[in-house]
Amino acid sequence: MRTTSGSSGRAPGRSSGRFPGRGLQPNALGTFDTIVMAVAGSAPAYSLAATTAVLFGAVGLAGPAALLYCAIPMFGIVLAYARLGRIDVNAGAGYSWVGRTLHPFLGFLSGWALVFATIVFMVAGSLPAGSLTLSLIDPALADDTALSVAVGAGWFLMMLLVVLGGVRLTVRAQLVMSGLEMLILVAFVLAAVMHHGQATAFDWSWFGFGHFRGSSGFAAGALIAAFYYWGWDVTSNLSEETRDSRRTAGLAALVGVGVVFLLFEAFTVTVNVVLSGGQIEKGGANVLAVLGQEIWPGVGGRLLVLAVLLSTVATLETTLIQVTRSLFSMGRDHTLPAALGTVHRRWNTPWVAVVAVGAAALVMFAAAAAAGSVGQVLGDAVSAIGLLIAFYYALAGLAAVVAYKGLLLRSVKEFVLGGVWPLLGSAFMLWAFVESLGELSAVSLAIGLGGLGIGVVPMLVYWRKGSTYYRPARLDAARALAAAAPFASPDSPRARRADESLATDF
Numbered sequence: 001m002r003t004t005s006g007s008s009g010r011a012p013g014r015s016s017g018r019f020p021g022r023g024l025q026p027n028a029l030g031t032f033d034t035i036v037m038a039v040a041g042s043a044p045a046y047s048l049a050a051t052t053a054v055l056f057g058a059v060g061l062a063g064p065a066a067l068l069y070c071a072i073p074m075f076g077i078v079l080a081y082a083r084l085g086r087i088d089v090n091a092g093a094g095y096s097w098v099g100r101t102l103h104p105f106l107g108f109l110s111g112w113a114l115v116f117a118t119i120v121f122m123v124a125g126s127l128p129a130g131s132l133t134l135s136l137i138d139p140a141l142a143d144d145t146a147l148s149v150a151v152g153a154g155w156f157l158m159m160l161l162v163v164l165g166g167v168r169l170t171v172r173a174q175l176v177m178s179g180l181e182m183l184i185l186v187a188f189v190l191a192a193v194m195h196h197g198q199a200t201a202f203d204w205s206w207f208g209f210g211h212f213r214g215s216s217g218f219a220a221g222a223l224i225a226a227f228y229y230w231g232w233d234v235t236s237n238l239s240e241e242t243r244d245s246r247r248t249a250g251l252a253a254l255v256g257v258g259v260v261f262l263l264f265e266a267f268t269v270t271v272n273v274v275l276s277g278g279q280i281e282k283g284g285a286n287v288l289a290v291l292g293q294e295i296w297p298g299v300g301g302r303l304l305v306l307a308v309l310l311s312t313v314a315t316l317e318t319t320l321i322q323v324t325r326s327l328f329s330m331g332r333d334h335t336l337p338a339a340l341g342t343v344h345r346r347w348n349t350p351w352v353a354v355v356a357v358g359a360a361a362l363v364m365f366a367a368a369a370a371a372g373s374v375g376q377v378l379g380d381a382v383s384a385i386g387l388l389i390a391f392y393y394a395l396a397g398l399a400a401v402v403a404y405k406g407l408l409l410r411s412v413k414e415f416v417l418g419g420v421w422p423l424l425g426s427a428f429m430l431w432a433f434v435e436s437l438g439e440l441s442a443v444s445l446a447i448g449l450g451g452l453g454i455g456v457v458p459m460l461v462y463w464r465k466g467s468t469y470y471r472p473a474r475l476d477a478a479r480a481l482a483a484a485a486p487f488a489s490p491d492s493p494r495a496r497r498a499d500e501s502l503a504t505d506f
Contacts, residue, residue, distance in 0.1 A: 023343055023348070024091065024241050024328070024348055024350070025167055025168075025348035026241060027241075027242070027243045028166075028167045028171075028242070029167065029171060029242045029243065030243055030248075031252065033171045034238065034249060034252035035252040036174055036178055037174060037234050037238060037252070037321075038232045038235050038253050038255065038256025038257070039232075039259050040174050040231075040234075040315060040318050041230075041231030041232050041233070041234040041235075041256070041315065041318040042228070042229055042230065042231045042232050042256060042257070042260040043231060043311045043314065043315030044182075044264065044311060045181050045184075045185060045288065045308045045310070045311035045312075046125065046128065046308055046315050047227070047228045047229075047260075047264070048228075048263075048288055048308075049286070050124070051228060051382055052267075052268065052271055052287045052288070053280055053283060053284045053287050054224055054383075055221065055224045055225070056277070056280045056281070057281065058220045058221050059211060059218075059220070060211050061206050061211050061272055062208075062210075062221060063221075063272065064206045065206060065207050065208060065209065065211065066212075066218075066221035066222060066224065067225050067261070067264050068207055068265065069222065069225075070225035070228075070229065070428075071261050073425035073428035074226070074229050074425065075254075075257065075421070075425070076397060076421040076422045076425025076428075077393045077396060077397050077422065077425040077429070078232065078250075078253050078254055078257050079400070079417055079418075079425075080396050080397045080400030080401075080422035080425065081093070081236050081396060081400075082250020082251070082253060082254065083400050083403075083422075083477070084097040084236075084396065084399060084403060085245065085246060085249045085250050086250070086480075086481075087246075087403065087475065087477050087484075088475055088480070089246060090239065090240070090329060091238075091325040091328055091329045092326050092328075092329030092333075093233060093236035093237055093239070093326070093396075094107070094114065094236075094392055094396040094399070095110055095111025095330065097396060097399045097400075097475060098392075098395045098396060098398075098399045100403075100472045100474060101398075101399040101474070102398060102399055102402060104469055104471075105459060105463075105470075106395055107395075107472075108330075108335055108459045109452065109455055109456075109459065110391075110395045110396070111326050111329070111335075113391050113392040113451075113452055113455070114323070114326055114392055115323055115326050115327060116388060116452065117385045117388040118320075118322055118326075119360050119361060119364065120381055120385055120451070121319050121381070121385055122156060122319070122320075122361035122365075123152075123361065123367075124381035124385065125315060125316050126149075126152030126153060126156045126312075126361075126365065127148055127149060127152050128152070128308070128312050129151070129152045129156075129309060129312040129316070130149060130150065130152030130153070130155065131143075131148040131151075132312065133155070133309060134151060135305055136302065136306070142286070149365050152365070153362065153365045155312075155313050155316065156358075156361060157358070158313075159317045159320060160320060160358045162317060163317060163354060164344075164349055164351060164354045165347055167241050167348070167349070170321065173317065174314055174317060174318070177310045177313060177314040178310070178314050180307075180310055181307045181311045181314065184304065184306065184310075185263055185307055188291075188292065188296075188303075188307075189263070189266045189267070189270075191295050191296060192267075192270040192274070192295055198273055200272055200276070201273075206269065206272060215435060216435055216436070217439075219431065219435030219439065220439045220440075222428070222432040223383065223386035223387065223390060223436045224382065224383070224386060226390055226393070226429070227382050227386045227389065228260075228264055229260065230386075230389045231315060231318060231322075232256045232257050232260075233253065233322070234318045234322050235250075235252045235256070236249050236253070237321060237322045237325040237326060238321060240325075267291075270291065271287065274295065275287070275291060288304040288305070288307070288308055289304055289305045289308075291304065292304035320357065324349070324353040325350070325353075327350065327353035327356065327357070328340060328343070328353050329341075331350075331352070331353065333467060334462060334465070334468070334469070335462045335467050335470075336462065339352045340352055340353045380443040380444050380447065381447065383436075383440050383441070384440075384443075384444045384445075384448035384451070386448075387433060387436065387444070387449070388448055388452065390433040390436075391429075391433055391452065393425070393426075393429045394426045394429035394430045396426075397422040397423060397425045397427075398426045399475075400418070400422045401418070401419055401422055401423050401426070403476065404418045404478075406477065406478040407481075
């Protein structure tokens with residue numbers, strides 16, 4: 001039985017994970033590091049490049065509205081993660097929280113949905129990385145799917161080695177890649193404001209409901225928008241390696257989603273204004289290159305291609321963090337092979353999980369090479385991943401409400417931030433999941449629902465083997481916060497250490 005306070009969620013008799021060579025490296029990341037990871041996880045430039053044409057095809061000029069109306073419930077899910085992270089610090093995040101509040105079966109499927117979505121993303125992210133690298137050398141090579149897969153696999157393996165080398169190396173690489181990406185994106189936002197050429201006049205109706213083709217069209221747009229934002233929750237998967245993680249992980253996620261929301265809206269509006277519908281559809285995954293060429297002829301397209309490449313490689317890294325930490329937690333709980341919970345004695349990384357993910361992704365790269373064009377693979381993968389995201393985000397929102405149910409009536413703020421908003425986020429994600437089932441292609445449904453269904457097999461196998469994960473200590477916020485109260489005083493040694501560490505994060 002796991003501890004009531006929920007600080008780790010480990011099975012009895014297992015290592016606490018706090019000793020060198022046996023667990024993840026504690027206190028390795030500060031507040032600024034974690035904010036960088038949250039922004040990189042959502043991959044602003046990659047998300048815009050990979051999904052702008054897909055979003056335009058689904059909702060037309062209503063892209064800004066889809067991003068806005070998905071952001072509101074998404075912030076509810078961010079609040080849910082922040083609140084759950086205060087009472088249960090676990091690298092598995094939703095896998096632990098949902099299992100300890102709703103049901104262990106739902107918790108396992110929540111973790112499995114993330115694992116499967118991230119492995120699919122290894123292909124969906126690496127293909128553009130390969131294609132973009134080739135386009136910088138020779139644009140004619142960018143449409144060669146087999147070559148794009150080979151170069152993308154090379155980028156993937158490079159990031160695999162970085163993640164294997166430890167969380168500090170990972171963050172240093174992330175600071176360089178994401179820093180350059182953000183500089184380029186902000187420069188183009190400013191350039192777009194001063195740009196005079198227009199394909200379409202700006203219209204405030206783009207933020208309304210008039211351009212959606214009914215509720216099913218709105219749901220399709222919401223599912224794609226969820227893919228835009230996805231990735232900020234890497235901060236929760238890094239919680240066991242973060243200083244003052246009960247506060248830092250949630251704060252970083254809120255700041256990260258706020259930053260990428262502004263960037264997504266700015267660039268989507270710019271695309272609507274500067275490019276015609278034909279240019280957007282023809283541009284496909286290279287739509288930002290087309291936009292850059294329109295705004296800054298000659299060099300603009302190549303600069304934005306560079307930003308997308310940096311963003312793509314950066315988000316491959318954060319996605320690897322998410323999946324390997326989730327597998328580590330599942331291996332530690334014996335809900336998947338225990339070897340996945342093995343940590344390298346020198347680098348303090350779950351090296352078996354890293355190798356397993358690498359092997360699975362390379363098999364999928366081989367399948368993608370024969371699947372068709374880069375655009376086709378991307379379109380199917382984005383929709384399938386969106387389905388899985390909606391599923392596990394919805395469960396996390398419900399888990400937060402259940403965990404905090406004893407505290408919700410203590411104040412209006414607690415009721416709104418802890419109950420209404422996370423519940424709204426959960427309901428929205430569930431609605432988008434169900435409503436979009438009739439709109440997605442057979443391939444997207446097969447990847448999304450089929451991948452979720454595969455998870456039932458290991459779930460039942462390890463349940464029958466008697467994993468203690470399936471006999472959880474219930475996660476209750478009132479009890480957990482009461483147990484932590486002696487450590488919450490600003491005069492306590494623990495609080496003073498936290499204040500000192502925060503002062504040096506930046």
